[in-house]
Amino acid sequence: MLNTNLFSTLQQNFSSKEQLKIALIGNPNCGKSTLFNALTGLHQKTGNYPGVTVDKKTGVCKAQNPVTKQMQWFRLIDLPGTYSLFPKSLDEQVSFGVLMDNKNVDYPDIILIVVDASNLKRHLLLATQLIDLGRPCILVLNMIDAAKANGIEIDVNKLAELVQVPVVSCDARHQQGIEKVKDTFFAFAQNIQPQQGLINIQATVNKDYAESVHKFVNQTSVYASLLKQRSNIEKDENLNIYNKKFFTGFESRDMLFRFEKIKKISLECVNYSSVRTDLKATDKLDRFTTHPFWGFVIFIAVLFLIFQSIFYLAEFPMQWIEIGFSFITQKTRELLPDNFFTSLLTNGILAGLSGIVVFVPQIALLFGFIGILEDSGYMARVSFIMDKLMRKVGLNGRSVIPLISGMACAVPAIMSTRTISNKKERLVTILITPLMSCSARLPVYTLLIGIMIPSSYRLGFFDVKGLLLTALYLLGIIVAIGVAAVLKYILKTKERSFFMMELPVYRIPQAKTILLTMLEKVKVFLLDAGKVIMVISIILWFLTSYGPKKEFAAIDKNYTEAFAKANADSVKQELTTAMETQKLQASYAGHLGKIIEPVIKPLGFDWKIGISLITSIAAREVFVGTMATLYQSGDKEDNLSIRQKMMLEKNPSTGKLVYNFAVCLSLLMFYAFAMQCMSTLAVVKRETNSYKWPIIQFVYMSALAYVASLLVYQILK
Amino acid sequence: MVSLTFVRRMNGLTKTLAQLIKGETATISSFSDDTLALKLIEMGCIPGEKITLQHVAPLGCPYAFEVNGTLVSIRKSEAQFVLISQ
Numbered sequence: 001m002l003n004t005n006l007f008s009t010l011q012q013n014f015s016s017k018e019q020l021k022i023a024l025i026g027n028p029n030c031g032k033s034t035l036f037n038a039l040t041g042l043h044q045k046t047g048n049y050p051g052v053t054v055d056k057k058t059g060v061c062k063a064q065n066p067v068t069k070q071m072q073w074f075r076l077i078d079l080p081g082t083y084s085l086f087p088k089s090l091d092e093q094v095s096f097g098v099l100m101d102n103k104n105v106d107y108p109d110i111i112l113i114v115v116d117a118s119n120l121k122r123h124l125l126l127a128t129q130l131i132d133l134g135r136p137c138i139l140v141l142n143m144i145d146a147a148k149a150n151g152i153e154i155d156v157n158k159l160a161e162l163v164q165v166p167v168v169s170c171d172a173r174h175q176q177g178i179e180k181v182k183d184t185f186f187a188f189a190q191n192i193q194p195q196q197g198l199i200n201i202q203a204t205v206n207k208d209y210a211e212s213v214h215k216f217v218n219q220t221s222v223y224a225s226l227l228k229q230r231s232n233i234e235k236d237e238n239l240n241i242y243n244k245k246f247f248t249g250f251e252s253r254d255m256l257f258r259f260e261k262i263k264k265i266s267l268e269c270v271n272y273s274s275v276r277t278d279l280k281a282t283d284k285l286d287r288f289t290t291h292p293f294w295g296f297v298i299f300i301a302v303l304f305l306i307f308q309s310i311f312y313l314a315e316f317p318m319q320w321i322e323i324g325f326s327f328i329t330q331k332t333r334e335l336l337p338d339n340f341f342t343s344l345l346t347n348g349i350l351a352g353l354s355g356i357v358v359f360v361p362q363i364a365l366l367f368g369f370i371g372i373l374e375d376s377g378y379m380a381r382v383s384f385i386m387d388k389l390m391r392k393v394g395l396n397g398r399s400v401i402p403l404i405s406g407m408a409c410a411v412p413a414i415m416s417t418r419t420i421s422n423k424k425e426r427l428v429t430i431l432i433t434p435l436m437s438c439s440a441r442l443p444v445y446t447l448l449i450g451i452m453i454p455s456s457y458r459l460g461f462f463d464v465k466g467l468l469l470t471a472l473y474l475l476g477i478i479v480a481i482g483v484a485a486v487l488k489y490i491l492k493t494k495e496r497s498f499f500m501m502e503l504p505v506y507r508i509p510q511a512k513t514i515l516l517t518m519l520e521k522v523k524v525f526l527l528d529a530g531k532v533i534m535v536i537s538i539i540l541w542f543l544t545s546y547g548p549k550k551e552f553a554a555i556d557k558n559y560t561e562a563f564a565k566a567n568a569d570s571v572k573q574e575l576t577t578a579m580e581t582q583k584l585q586a587s588y589a590g591h592l593g594k595i596i597e598p599v600i601k602p603l604g605f606d607w608k609i610g611i612s613l614i615t616s617i618a619a620r621e622v623f624v625g626t627m628a629t630l631y632q633s634g635d636k637e638d639n640l641s642i643r644q645k646m647m648l649e650k651n652p653s654t655g656k657l658v659y660n661f662a663v664c665l666s667l668l669m670f671y672a673f674a675m676q677c678m679s680t681l682a683v684v685k686r687e688t689n690s691y692k693w694p695i696i697q698f699v700y701m702s703a704l705a706y707v708a709s710l711l712v713y714q715i716l717k
Numbered sequence: 718m719v720s721l722t723f724v725r726r727m728n729g730l731t732k733t734l735a736q737l738i739k740g741e742t743a744t745i746s747s748f749s750d751d752t753l754a755l756k757l758i759e760m761g762c763i764p765g766e767k768i769t770l771q772h773v774a775p776l777g778c779p780y781a782f783e784v785n786g787t788l789v790s791i792r793k794s795e796a797q798f799v800l801i802s803q
Contacts (some may be wrong), residue, residue: 083759122761255758292775303776388776
C-alpha cells in the first residue's frame with residue numbers, strides 16, 4: 001500500500017550532493033513562519049508562485065548530521081497556511097499543489113508538519129492527513145513553552161510511536177529546540193520504516209473504488225491518490241460524472257474519523273493539568289477590544305497612535321538623509337567640472353536617489369506597525385468588530401485587513417484580499433483599497449502640509465500637522481466606504497457571504513519577525529519602486545535640462561549680452577536665476593506642462609505641478625522627486641530643501657506665492673483620490689484577471705480627484 | 718446531496734448556536750448546512766464538543782465561540798446552521 005521506494009531514494013539522496021527539499025506546512029497561526037525564520041535567518045527570499053500571486057517564501061538552512069558530524073544544506077519552503085488537505089481558498093490550493101504534484105519544482109522530499117502544541121487536537125487534523133500521504137514526514141510541536149505554561153504535558157516519544165513519524169518539540173519564538181528540529185532532518189538518513197495509514201480509509205470511501213483510483217492515479221498512498229482524484233474531478237467535468245458520487249460526504253467522514261483517532265491519541269499522550277491561562281488572559285483583553293464602546297475607541301486610538309508615531313519618529317532619520325544628500329550633492333559639484341555628466345549625476349541621479357531613500361524610514365515604520373498588529377492577534381479582532389459595519393456597505397469583516405494594509409501599500413493589500421471567498425466582496429475591496437492613504441502618499445502629504453503649516457503649531461496636546469495628516473487618512477477611509485456603498489447597488493451576486501475566522505490567542509509580537517518584514521518591504525520598495533523612480537528622475541532631468549534648440553539658443557544669446565554688461569555679483573546672480581527659470585519654461589518639460597495647463601488651471605495648478613502630475617502616474621511619490629528636479633534646475637548656489645524652495649516660489653505674473661493654502665489643499669485632495677500608481681493597476685489586472693476593472697478603477701478615481709480638487713480650490717481661492 | 722453521517726431531522730424544537738446567550742455553553746450535535754459544516758469541522762467545531770459563546774461583537778454580530786481551546790468567530794446567520802443540545 002505504501003511506497004517504500006520513496007524512503008530508499010531519500011536515503012540515497014542524503015549521500016548525494018543534491019540539496020534535499022523540505023516543506024513547512026501547518027494551520028494558520030501555528031508559528032510556521034517564526035520557525036521558518038528561526039531555521040533560515042537571513043538566508044531567505046520572497047517571490048511568487050508561477051501564475052498566481054501567492055507569496056512564496058524559500059530559504060536555505062545548514063544543519064549538522066548528528067551521526068557523521070558533516071554539515072549539509074537543505075532547501076526550505078514555507079507553504080501558505082492551510083486547515084486541511086481539502087483546499088478551498090487560493091492559498092490552500094497552492095499548498096496542496098506543491099505537496100501533491102511531483103513535477104512541481106518545490107515538491108518536497110520531506111514534509112515538516114508544524115503544529116501548535118497548545119492546540120494539539122485541532123492542529124493534528126492536517127497532520128494526520130499529511131502523515132497518511134505516506135511520505136517522509138516530521139511532526140514539529142511548536143510553542144511547547146505556551147503548552148507547558150498552560151498545563152499541557154505532551155509525551156513526545158509516545159506521540160511519535162502513535163503517529164509513526166519522528167516528533168520533535170520546539171519553541172521557535174525563543175529559539176529553543178531549533179537544533180533538535182534540524183537533527184530530525186537526518187532521521188530519514190537512517191533506516192526508518194514508512195508509516196501505515198492512521199485511519200481506516202475503507203470506512204470513508206468504497207474499497208474497490210479506492211483501489212482502482214490508486215492504481216490509476218498512482219500517488220504515494222491510497223489516501224494520497226484519493227485526494228489527488230478528488231482535486232482532479234473538481235477541475236474536470238468529464239471525470240466528475242462518474243466519480244462524484246463516491247466522494248459524497250467523503251470530506252466530513254474523513255475529518256470526523258480523524259478527530260476520533262486524534263481523541264484516542266491525545267488520551268494516551270497528552271495530560272491537561274490545569275486551566276488554560278492564555279485563553280483566560282485573551283478573554284480578559286477581548287472584553288475590552290470587543291466591547292460595544294471601548295472596542296471602537298481602542299481601534300481608533302491604535303490607528304491614531306500609529307500615524308502620530310510615524311510622523312514623529314520618521315522625522316529625524318529623514319532629516320539626516322536629506323542633510324546627507326545635500327552634502328554629497330554639494331561636494332560632487334565642487335569636485336567635478338561643470339559639464340553634462342556632473343549635471344546628470346547631481347540633478348538627475350542624486351536627486352532621484354535622495355527622493356527614494358528619504359521614504360525608507362516611513363515605509364519601514366508603517367510596515368513595522370502593521371506587522372505588530374498582525375503578530376499580536378489584534379488584527380483579527382478588528383475584523384471581528386467591523387464585520388457588521390462592513391457588511392452594510394457590501395463588504396466583509398475580512399476586508400478591514402486589506403484596507404488597513406492599504407495604508408502601507410495597496411499592492412500587497414490587494415493581494416491579501418484572497419482571504420475573502422465571496423467574489424463580489426473581494427472585488428469591491430480591491431476597487432476601494434487604493435483610496436486608503438498609502439505610504440507613497442505620505443511624502444506628498446508631508447511636503448504639502450509642511451508648506452501649508454510651516455512652524456509647529458499646537459492645538460492643546462496635538463501637533464496640527466499630525467491632526468491634518470490624520471484627517472487625510474480619515475478622509476480616505478470615509479470616501480472608500482462611500483464608494484463601497486455605491487458599488488453594493490451596482491454589482492450583483494448570488495454567492496453566499498461567509499465570515500468564519502479564528503481569533504488567535506494574544507501574543508507579544510516577536511522583534512525578529514517584525515524586523516524581517518520591515519527589511520523585506522524596504523528592500524522591495526528600494527528595488528521595485530526605486531527603479532521606476534530612478535528612471536523617471538533621469539528622464540525628467542533630460543526633459544527639464546533640454547528643449548527645442550532654437551529657443552535655448554535665443555535665451556543663451558540674450559543672457560550672454562546681459563552678463564557682459566553686469567558688473568556687481570548680486571546682479572549676476574539675479575541674472576543666473578532668471579536665465580534658469582526661462583530655460584525651464586523653454587524646456588521639453590515646460591512645453592508638456594503648458595499643454596495640460598488649461599485642464600488643471602481650474603484646480604489652481606500651474607505647469608510645474610502639471611509636469612509632476614504626469615510623472616506621478618507612475619507612482620505618487622515621484623511627485624516629490626519631480627519637484628526636487630524641477631526646483632533643482634532653478635538655482636545651483638544654495639542648498640535649500642525642496643520644501644523651502646517651493647515655499648518661496650512666486651507666480652511670475654502676479655508676484656504672489658504659488659503654493660498658497662488653497663492650492664496646497666487642492667493638491668492634497670488630488671493626491672488623496674487619484675489612481676496614480678502603475679503597480680497597483682498591474683496587480684488589479686492580475687487579481688481580477690481582466691482589463692475592465694483596472695480601467696474602471698482608474699477612471700472613477702481620476703474623476704473623483706478632479707471634482708474634489710476643483711471644489712476645494714474654487715471655494716477657497 | 719446527502720448530508721453528513723449524522724443527518725438529523727430538523728424539528729421546531731431543535732436549538733441552534735444562534736440562540737445561545739453570552740456565557741452559555743452547549744454541545745454541538747450536528748449541522749444543517751454541508752458547505753458550512755466542512756469549514757466548521759476544520760476549525761474544531763466537531764459534533765460532541767462543548768461550545769461556549771464568549772463574545773458578541775459591538776453591533777450584535779458576529780459571535781465568538783470557544784470550542785476545543787480555540788476562539789472561532791461566526792456570523793449569527795451562520796450559527797443558525799449549527800444544531801446544539803444542552
